[in-house]
Amino acid sequence: MTEQLRPQPRAGVMQIAAYVPGRHGSDDGKTWKLSSNESPLGASPAAIEAARAAMEHLELYPDGSANELRNAIAEVHGLNPANILCSNGSDELLGLLAQTYLTPGDEGIFTEHGFLVYKIQILASGGVPVIVKESGLHADVDAILAAVTPRTRIVFLANPNNPTGTYLPFEEVRRLQAGLPSNVILVLDAAYAEYVRRNDYEAGIELVSSSQNVVMTRTFSKIHGLAALRIGWMYAPAAIVDAINRVRGPFNVNSLAITAGAAAIRDRAHVEKAIAHNEEWLPWVTRELEALGLTVTPSVGNFVLIHFPENGDTARNAEAADRFLSERGFILRRVTGYGFPNALRMTIGPAEANKGVVAALAEFLKA
Numbered sequence: 001m002t003e004q005l006r007p008q009p010r011a012g013v014m015q016i017a018a019y020v021p022g023r024h025g026s027d028d029g030k031t032w033k034l035s036s037n038e039s040p041l042g043a044s045p046a047a048i049e050a051a052r053a054a055m056e057h058l059e060l061y062p063d064g065s066a067n068e069l070r071n072a073i074a075e076v077h078g079l080n081p082a083n084i085l086c087s088n089g090s091d092e093l094l095g096l097l098a099q100t101y102l103t104p105g106d107e108g109i110f111t112e113h114g115f116l117v118y119k120i121q122i123l124a125s126g127g128v129p130v131i132v133k134e135s136g137l138h139a140d141v142d143a144i145l146a147a148v149t150p151r152t153r154i155v156f157l158a159n160p161n162n163p164t165g166t167y168l169p170f171e172e173v174r175r176l177q178a179g180l181p182s183n184v185i186l187v188l189d190a191a192y193a194e195y196v197r198r199n200d201y202e203a204g205i206e207l208v209s210s211s212q213n214v215v216m217t218r219t220f221s222k223i224h225g226l227a228a229l230r231i232g233w234m235y236a237p238a239a240i241v242d243a244i245n246r247v248r249g250p251f252n253v254n255s256l257a258i259t260a261g262a263a264a265i266r267d268r269a270h271v272e273k274a275i276a277h278n279e280e281w282l283p284w285v286t287r288e289l290e291a292l293g294l295t296v297t298p299s300v301g302n303f304v305l306i307h308f309p310e311n312g313d314t315a316r317n318a319e320a321a322d323r324f325l326s327e328r329g330f331i332l333r334r335v336t337g338y339g340f341p342n343a344l345r346m347t348i349g350p351a352e353a354n355k356g357v358v359a360a361l362a363e364f365l366k367a
């Protein structure tokens, strides 16, 4: 059969480099998975209990509006539930936003080391990815604004960003929004917002409330320890919620996710515990790795980007380190696809894993 006679995916699809998730390692209890920024504390016991109870009725469709979950999020964050839309992971929302607001040939902007799902979703929607240079591993507002053209429809900004762990102070985000044409959506992907302990940081709630073109996305996969259930949400102007509601699957959030998510977000003590754990171990890991002579990008998230020596020593580069760590049960993340061939991203894990990685890297660098 000739190529033309076969079904053909839409333009752009074959340019997509499929997302490569963090490796799992073995299930024999001998590996530490530090590759996907999951919570070392696990889920709230209340969330686990709620999911268990929901298993009694797997024959029923979920509530298509996820009311219980939207109400819980609204209550905790002081928002109007009408402006909240839930999804099957925030990844789904990133795709729905691209699909709903891009027509083929429209441009979607993201930054040089931005989260890879943005590029995938722009291409999948027939859009044109526009990649903007960062400065000092931070998103550069002036460079983003300079890249805007009459075809620009969406700007994706992870704040804090994955995999760098850097963030933009909110004055900068405000300046970005103020400079964008009003028909361009600014997506503030705040997947790691809860971990940030900085006075000049905001996730974006106020900016969404005061404008028509800003959306904030959040996830239950990180601080709430519910990655397996796939729960994301956005806070957005009514017109954007209305549009996405028309496009999304009618039952995109499952019953276990709805009820467990509601219990998780109400368990503030569990969230505080996760924040405290990160507050203790993020600086410790950063300091200890720097003491080994490695460069660590200052992170405000629950992970660090570790850069290996740039002296051409292939026995001491990121690839060799990844092998060395994997052999000892520590699964970190290669980040070549993010433009960092000689770095690894490490999730802040349980105490034992954090200490183990530092000890293993000390041995690796000495060997």
Ligand SMILES: Cc1ncc(COP(=O)(O)O)c(C=O)c1O
Pocket (backbone or CB within 6 Å): 036, 037, 088, 089, 090, 091, 092, 115, 158, 160, 161, 162, 189, 191, 218, 219, 220, 221, 227, 230, 231, 232
């Ligand atoms: C910046 C960022 N956004 C979104 C996500 C997606 O999260 P989920 O689809 O699990 O909600 C991630 C997960 O790694 C992320 O790092």
